Amino acid sequence: MPEVFRFQEAASALGISLEVLHPHSFDLVVGAADGWSVKYQDREMERPDFILCRTGAETDYFTLALLRHFERRGVRLVNGPATIELVADKLHTLQRLNRAGLPIPRTILGKFPMDAALVERELGFPLIVKTLKGTRGAGVLKCEDRSQFEDLTGLLESAEAQADFILQHYVRASHGRDVRVLVVGGRVVAAMERRSLTGGFKSNVSLGGIGVAYNPPAEMAEIAVQAADVLDLDVTGIDILFDEDGYRICEANSAPGFQGLERASGLDIPTATLEWIVATHGAPDRAPAPAESNALAELLFGGRTGLRAISDRNTDYRRFVSAVGLRMVAAGIVALAHAVLPASLTDRKGRVSLGLHTLFDGRVQANLASLDDAEQERTLLVVLGVAIWAAILPWLAGAEAMPGGCLTALALAFPLLFLLSAPAGRVGKSMSSLLKADWP
Incomplete structure (x- = not known):
């Protein structure tokens, strides 16, 4: 893959010794007397500082077993086997995101025989059909109406197709376009809007679409960062659809392609990724943020992306503290305004109102x-x-x-x-x- 060569170039420029290794060239020995015992092409392999996994949705069982072997021996993995396996399953990914309250398209797991009436009632037509483990736009098609859907499911059933698939509500506002947001270490580092040149619904650059530089709004950036946190992805491409009421997460990628993103944004993505890995090497693992802290960050700073933006802009400690204090005072004034004003004069869908309701609904019921x-x-x-x-x-x-x-x-x-x-x-x-x- 071209991205692998780009990582080699960036590593060489940064003075990092980066080797490209094929998972199936390892000999995996479990229970050996040596605590390390890793061989590659019949040679003992030294313990690496980190492993950057680029196998993505095509990761097979042997590769996952190998990554678990490294993980249990204390090697840093970017990304880890559990999250790679999770993200490779599109339905599992959507279930995890939905449980965290993030917006996704309505989805049904396919089965035979299909209940077309149920599908039409829950999703409507047209709808999207996806295989659970497709990548780069493959295994995705659009059914325009119920007749076409019944023809497709009849064909799959008669052919005894083995692939699992999902059905999704078609987001009309995002026809032929979406946004790829690259998140590295919990920060949005680049984004591009992908557009179809043929008028079709697929916008993948690998399928002939084009990518143009895009500055994601704060709400979109926060959704992408939260998705990366929920899925425990250190480096990821989050694909986001435009919806009539905002945005919806289409899918996440554990080894995102970035050729089009580099051309569109002008950012050296491998260098940015490797610099983050080096800067955070040896740092303790982050504990998952509780729901209350997420709600407070959303209420005070517009989410964790807003807080990180403040820290990035204010490198001096006193300036950072001053900026944080001003936002806390402003949020307090707005919260008091919500307390005294009639409900009809407050924006119920506004960021402050939603944040306050989240904190109120999740409060501890103590007498x-x-x-x-x-x-x-x-x-x-x-x-x-x-x-x-x-x-x-x-x-x-x-x-x-x-x-x-x-x-x-x-x-x-x-x-x-x-x-x-x-x-x-x-x-x-x-x-x-x-x-x-x-x-x-």
Whole structure:
């Protein structure tokens, strides 16, 4: 593949010793006395710093077994065998994305005999038929109507076709075009819009389509980054469709082709990928982000892509902290506005509203009234201590009188809010505890 030669060129320029190895030339020995015991073409192989896997959707069982062997011996894999196997199965990929709340086309797993009435009711016509393990646009076709669909399924059934396939809702707004977004290490590094030149529905560059440079909107970039995180892909091409209401993820690739993307964007993609691998070599594995942190990142910064953009633009620590603080204050003001304004005056589909509802729906249902007196006292003291510190912080930072006073008043309002929102009896108990407390 041309991409392999591009990686060799980039590695040579960066001073990286990069070897291209064929998986089936390895001898895989399990249970050998030597903890490493890896041979390639009958020669002992030294432990590599990393392995960049380019087998993609065509990865067979032997290759997966080999990658697992390397993984269990502590070799860094980009990408790993579990995620390669996951992404090679298009339905499994869509199930994982849908579970994470990311937008996908409605999909049905094919079976025989097919219920055409069910398919028409759930997906409508035209619809897309895909094999589960196709790549580069192969194994994908469009059925215009129910008659054509019944002819196709009848042919497949009579031929006893062995390939598994899925049926997908046809996204009309994306006819003949989509966007390939390249994500490396959780960041969007390049994107191109792919367009069909023949008027057909396929836009793959490998099938004669063209790619043009594309600057993905923040919402699209965030969808691509979230998809890469959900699928645990270090390096991936996320294909995104245009929908009437936004975007939908078409599929993900564990070894994306990038010839057209390089021509369109002008970015040296192998160099960008290898530089990220070198820069993160030896870094601890990232823990998966909980849903609450994702919702907060979306609410405050427009998603993790927005936060990473802030860190990329502000290399000085103080400037970064200032930019983060301003966005947190702005988000707080907007959240308070949502609290006081009538529902009819707020954008229910807006980023802030969606983020607040996500946090509210996922909140921990705790009955504060069930806390005993000692726990209530400790909680109030902690809130009070934090509020006092937050109240003096603007003055320590040299804030002017007016904004400093406003921030101080806002900070001191939290203990009052804590008491006023208390279950019955907590105000009296808490104030009594404060009066009786042994203050230093």
